[in-house]
Amino acid sequence: MSGQKLDGKAAAAAIKTELRERVAALRERGIVPGIATVLVGADPASQLYVGMKHRQSEEIGMNSIQVELAADATQAEVEAAIEALNDDPACHGYIVQLPLPKHLDTDAILERIDPAKDADGLHPTNLGRLVLNVNEPITTPLPCTPRGVIELLRRNDYDLTGKHVVVVGRGVTIGRPMGLLLTRRDVNATVTQVHTGTPDLSPYLRQADVIVAGAGVAHLVRPEDVKPGAAVLDVGVTRKTDPATGKSRVYGDVAPGVDEVAGYLSPNPGGVGPMTVALLMTNVVEAAERAATAA
Numbered sequence: 001m002s003g004q005k006l007d008g009k010a011a012a013a014a015i016k017t018e019l020r021e022r023v024a025a026l027r028e029r030g031i032v033p034g035i036a037t038v039l040v041g042a043d044p045a046s047q048l049y050v051g052m053k054h055r056q057s058e059e060i061g062m063n064s065i066q067v068e069l070a071a072d073a074t075q076a077e078v079e080a081a082i083e084a085l086n087d088d089p090a091c092h093g094y095i096v097q098l099p100l101p102k103h104l105d106t107d108a109i110l111e112r113i114d115p116a117k118d119a120d121g122l123h124p125t126n127l128g129r130l131v132l133n134v135n136e137p138i139t140t141p142l143p144c145t146p147r148g149v150i151e152l153l154r155r156n157d158y159d160l161t162g163k164h165v166v167v168v169g170r171g172v173t174i175g176r177p178m179g180l181l182l183t184r185r186d187v188n189a190t191v192t193q194v195h196t197g198t199p200d201l202s203p204y205l206r207q208a209d210v211i212v213a214g215a216g217v218a219h220l221v222r223p224e225d226v227k228p229g230a231a232v233l234d235v236g237v238t239r240k241t242d243p244a245t246g247k248s249r250v251y252g253d254v255a256p257g258v259d260e261v262a263g264y265l266s267p268n269p270g271g272v273g274p275m276t277v278a279l280l281m282t283n284v285v286e287a288a289e290r291a292a293t294a295a
Contacts, residue, residue, distance in 0.1 A: 002259045002260060002265075003229075003232075003259055003260075003261075003262040003263045003264050003265045004156065004263065004264045004265070005264075005265060005266075005267065006152050006153070006156055006231075006233065006264050006265060006266035006267075006271055007267075007270070007271075008148075008152055008266060008267075008270055008271040008272055008273060008274040008275045009270055009274050011151065011152050011155045011156070011274075011275060011278075012274035012275050012277065012278040014155065015151070015275075015278040015279070015282065016056065016059070016060050016278055016281070019060050019278075019281055019282060019285050020059075020060040020061060022285050022289070023060050023061040023062055023285060024061060026285075026288055026289065026292060027061060029292060031288055031291070031292050032061075032062070032063045032090070033061075033062045033063065033092050033093075033284055033285050033287075033288035034062065034063040034064075034065055034088075034090045034091045034092050034093075034284075034288075035053070035054075035057045035062050035063070035064060035065065035091075035092070035093055035094065035119065035280075035281065035284045036064075036065035036066070036067060036085050036088075036091045036093070036094035036095075037050045037053060037054065037065075037066055037067065037094060037095055037096075037097055038067045038069070038078070038081055038082065038085070038094065038095070038096045038097065039066070039067070039068050039069070039097045040068075040069045040070075040071065040073050040078060040096075040097070040100050040101060040104070041069075041070070041071035041100075041101055042071065046097045049097065050066070050097055052277070053095075053277060053280065053281075054066060056277060056281065057281055057284075060281065062281065062284070062285075063090060065085075065088075065090065065091055065094070067081050067084075067085065069081060071101055072101075072103075073101075073104075075103075075104055075105060075108070075109070078096075078100075078104060078109055079108075079109060079112055082096070082109060082112045082113060083112065085114075085117065086112075086113070086114040086117065091117060092117065092284050092285075092287040092288040092291060093117045093118070093119035093141070093283055093284035093287045093288075094113070094117055094119055095119045095120050095280070096109060096110060096113070110122075110123070111123070111124060115140065115141075116140075116141075116287060116290075117287065118140075118141045118283075119141065119144075119280050119283050119284050119287075120141070120143070120144055120280065120283075121140075121141040121142045121143040121144055121147070121177075121283055122143055122172060122173065122177070123141075125140075126140045126141055126142075127143075127177060127180075130142070130143075130177065130180045130181070131180060133184075134183070134184055134185055135184075135185050139290065141283040141286070141287065142181065142279075142283065143173070143177040143178075143181070144276045144277075144279040144280045144283065145173055145174050145214075145235065145272060145275075145276045145279075146174060146177045146178040146180075146181045146182075147181060147279045147282075148272050148275030148276045148278070148279045149178065149212055149233050149235065149272055149275070150181060150182070150187060151275060151279065152233070152266060152271070152272060152275050153210070153231065153233075153264075156264065158231060158264060160182065160187050160188070160189045160210070161187070161188045161189070162188060162189070162190070163189050163190070163209040163210055164189070164190050164192065164207060164208055164209045164210070165182050165189045165190065165191050165192070165208065165209065165210040165211075165212060166191075166192045166193075166194060166204050166205055166207070166208035166210070166211050166212070167179055167182075167191060167192070167193045167194070167212045167214070168194055168195065168201065168205075168211065168212065168213045168214060168215045168220065168221065168236075168253065169195055169212075169213070169214035169215040169216070169235075169236070170193065170195040171214065171215075171216070173214075174212070174214035174235055175193065175195065175214055175215070178191075178212055178214070179191040179193055189210070192204055192207075192208070195215060196215055196217060201220070201221075201225065202224070202225050205221060205225040205226065205227075206225060206226070206227055207227070208226075208227060208230055209227070209230055209231065210230065210231045210232075210233070211226065211230060211231070211232045211233065212233045212235060213232065213233065213234050213235060213236050213252070213253035213254055214235035214236050214253065215236055215253055216236045216237060216238055216253070217236060217238065217253055218236075218238040218240065218251035218252070218253070219251065219252075219253070219254070219255035219256070220236070220253045220254075220255075221234075221253055221254045221255060221258060222255045222257075222258070223255065223257040223258050223260065223261050226258055226261045226262055227261075228261055228263075229262070229263035230261075230262055230263060230264075231262065231263060231264035231265075232254055232258055232262040232264065232265045232266070233265075233266045233271065233272060234252040234253055234254035234265070234266055234267070234268035234271060234272070235252075235253070235266075235268070235271075235272045236252055236253030236254075236268070237250060237251075237252070237268075238250070238251045238252075238253075239251075250268075250269065252268030253268075254268065
């Protein structure tokens with residue numbers, strides 16, 4: 001019998017309905033939450049992703065700001081665009097679409113983002129505040145994908161209190177901040193972190209009440225690694241060329257058959273991905289609400 005589907009599309013739609021109401025309330029006060037993207041070059045996948053973010057934000061009444069630079073833009077030109085958004089009162093949050101062209105210093109560019117306008121929630125200052133703040137309410141942007149994982153479980157009435165969560169992966173987008181959010185006192189989970197350097201993942205995975213698979217290794221988590229009834233969230237993405245068709249296919253970290261063992265399973269695609277975009281917009285709306293309160 002298959003486990004319960006953790007439908008990220010449905011949960012994200014519910015979040016966007018709530019955000020539409022919050023945006024409308026801000027607009028009544030003369031404040032239009034502004035979300036911006038900085039795109040350097042014309043990578044088709046990045047253009048598609050950025051376009052989707054802007055369409056969804058406009059659907060809920062936000063102001064959409066697109067900054068596009070040529071692929072050969074200099075470090076100074078990109079940093080100037082960042083500073084312009086930092087100074088723009090119409091922009092409450094923004095992202096720099098990655099990857100950037102190789103001639104640019106990505107870390108230097110990302111660190112120039114105003115932490116208050118960090119829509120991804122991955123600025124070093126915001127991650128540092130998350131490390132330091134275990135007990136108090138968070139008033140800074142949170143990492144979108146880890147926040148999306150927790151929100152997806154909560155919106156399916158899954159209580160993480162006291163649960164043993166095994167996080168697979170150690171990247172800055174998912175693996176590293178995931179444990180920081182899960183061990184906050186308002187979530188109160190116990191976390192074990194494993195990764196591709198762990199000699200044998202199976203003993204850890206079999207103990208888990210929840211598995212968050214975000215290593216980016218296709219079908220890393222197998223049915224025999226999953227405790228019956230566990231919640232499994234497939235967050236990893238691997239792109240491979242199908243030798244039969246020559247086309248690129250996307251694979252998650254969770255192997256076929258896990259749905260027959262797990263009690264809850266997020267699909268990939270259609271699970272955490274839609275939540276990431278919804279929580280990105282949430283970060284920006286929250287930033288606008290904080291700015292309105294401070295005004």
